[in-house]
Amino acid sequence: MLYCDHTRTEKGKDMQLIPIYSVKLVREKTVKYPTVSNASNVVDFLKNYMKNLDREHFVVVMLDTHHNIIGCNTVHIGTLNATLVHPREVFLTPLLHKAHNIIIAHNHLAECNPSDEDLSITKRLVEAGKILGIQVLDHIIVCNDQYFSFQENGNMT
Numbered sequence: 001m002l003y004c005d006h007t008r009t010e011k012g013k014d015m016q017l018i019p020i021y022s023v024k025l026v027r028e029k030t031v032k033y034p035t036v037s038n039a040s041n042v043v044d045f046l047k048n049y050m051k052n053l054d055r056e057h058f059v060v061v062m063l064d065t066h067h068n069i070i071g072c073n074t075v076h077i078g079t080l081n082a083t084l085v086h087p088r089e090v091f092l093t094p095l096l097h098k099a100h101n102i103i104i105a106h107n108h109l110a111e112c113n114p115s116d117e118d119l120s121i122t123k124r125l126v127e128a129g130k131i132l133g134i135q136v137l138d139h140i141i142v143c144n145d146q147y148f149s150f151q152e153n154g155n156m157t
Helices: 039-049 087-096 116-132
Strands: 005-008 014-017 057-063 069-077 101-107 135-142 147-149
Touching: 039 057, 039 069, 039 101, 039 135, 039 147, 057 087, 069 087, 087 101, 087 116, 101 116, 116 135
Parallel strands: 101 135
Antiparallel strands: 005 014, 057 069, 057 101, 135 147
């Protein structure tokens, strides 16, 4: 059920009050970002960004046309071994930020091998990115001292 406020006009007609929204990006902090030439550049940044986490975090790294990182957003914080994401949450900030490409990433607290769910969401996000005109360059799983790059391992579809 939708909730609507009503008010009477001068002529006695009901008029619906419609909320007017404004969407703004808020910069929480600023850190130095590297230029992305390969997965290890992003991994160095992500290891620092995601260190000491006790749950899985799913993040999107936004890039401009020259592969400079223009922002990073934590899309979802999950449980000890899972995080659920939907394309609308993943692409919201990149669309607002006018990102050209993105790299998605999440951390694993144990082994670095991708799960079936990781493979499935990667495929889904790549397809959504094609529709929106934002290429998903890689999906990186960050672990303690290692990482798994879907791009380096031929898993980007």
